[in-house]
Amino acid sequence: MNDTIQILGISGSLRRGSYNRAALRAAVELAPSGMTIDDSVDIGGLPLFNQDDEAAFPAAALDLKARIRAADAILIATPEYNYSVPGVLKNAIDWASRPYGDSAWNGKPVALMSASPGMAGGLRAQYHLRQSFVFLNMHPVMQPEVAIADAARRFDAEGRLTHEPTRQHIAALLASLARLTVTLRAGQLEPATA
Ligand SMILES: Cc1cc2nc3c(=O)[nH]c(=O)nc-3n(C[C@H](O)[C@H](O)[C@H](O)COP(=O)(O)O)c2cc1C
Numbered sequence: 001m002n003d004t005i006q007i008l009g010i011s012g013s014l015r016r017g018s019y020n021r022a023a024l025r026a027a028v029e030l031a032p033s034g035m036t037i038d039d040s041v042d043i044g045g046l047p048l049f050n051q052d053d054e055a056a057f058p059a060a061a062l063d064l065k066a067r068i069r070a071a072d073a074i075l076i077a078t079p080e081y082n083y084s085v086p087g088v089l090k091n092a093i094d095w096a097s098r099p100y101g102d103s104a105w106n107g108k109p110v111a112l113m114s115a116s117p118g119m120a121g122g123l124r125a126q127y128h129l130r131q132s133f134v135f136l137n138m139h140p141v142m143q144p145e146v147a148i149a150d151a152a153r154r155f156d157a158e159g160r161l162t163h164e165p166t167r168q169h170i171a172a173l174l175a176s177l178a179r180l181t182v183t184l185r186a187g188q189l190e191p192a193t194a
Contacts, residue, residue, distance in 0.1 A: 005181050007031070008071035009039035012078025012089035012125070017159060019115035019151040020077040020122075023170070026161035027075060027113070030171045035178055037075060041067055043092035054099050061095040065104035068096055073109040073181045074138075075174075079116055080125030085132075097136060105136040109184055111177040113146040113170065115154075121147030139184060141176045144169055 009028070011021040024039040031037050045060045047053065068074065078089050085093075097103040112129060114122025126147065133140050146169050148154055154163035161167055 003034065005035040005072050005178055006070070007035060007037040007073050007075050007177070008041060008067055009037045009075045009077070010041055010043060010089070010092065011039070012076060012086045014042075014044040014088055018079075019117075019148065019155055019159075020079055020113070022155050022159035022161060023077045023113050023115050023146075023148060024075070025159070026167060027077070027170055027174060030167060031174055032171070032178055035174060038067075038071070043088055046092055046095055049091050049094045049098075051098075057099075058095075064092060065096050068104035068108065071108070072185075073111070073177055074105075075111050075113070075177065076129065077113040077115065078122065078125050078129070080114060080120070080122040083124045085125050085128045090132075093132060093136070103136060105138050107137060107139070107184075109139045109141070109177060109181045111141040111173050113148065113173065115148035115151045117150065117152050119149045121149035121151075123147040139180060141173065141180055143176065144172050146170055146173045 009024045011018060011024055013020045028037045028039055047058050079086060097105055112126045114126050116122040130140055148166055154166050156162050
């Protein structure tokens with residue numbers, strides 16, 4: 001097994017100037033030693049999910065599943081849309097969960113970030129994602145919760161995260177994700193009994 005922790009980063013926003021994609025770029029820079037983050041996946045190329053199409057699974061969805069399976073863990077950065085998960089992200093989650101019994105998400109550790117110009121920082125989308133993780137049998141990092149509020153002041157005009165406390169917060173999240181991934185690899189999720 002490769003000792004490097006390979007993370008697949010997924011943005012829940014397709015917007016060119018997306019704060020969430022910018023947060024993923026910051027995470028790439030902040031990854032601790034021994035972790036690499038691939039933020040090149042584009043979920044905007046997926047067709048709208050239609051269960052009829054599972055019989056001839058679309059190439060873009062097969063590719064997404066392969067990339068999820070090749071990763072040790074997942075990092076999602078997403079806005080909240082109307083207090084919930086953007087449709088484009090839910091669409092990607094649904095494709096990669098199908099067909100039933102062949103979900104690419106099964107057992108994956110996952111860390112969440114969200115960013116919004118508003119004051120809740122997109123946190124409500126995170127809670128809706130956590131609900132899906134129950135059925136997907138994923139292992140979410142619990143703490144820290146990274147919800148980047150007031151995003152217009154934390155990123156500069158080039159989309160660089162300039163707010164140092166937020167950078168440290170993301171670094172702490174990545175450290176937690178690394179610990180969880182290593183713990184799960186070792187089969188030591190349950191605390192040892194005395
Ligand atoms: C359809 C839609 C719904 C939105 N709903 C919310 C919301 O519920 N809460 C919030 O904080 N911002 C909301 N926003 C504003 C987004 O947070 C803002 O557009 C943000 O920049 C999107 O993330 P991005 O920069 O990564 O694209 C909404 C935006 C759109 C387009």
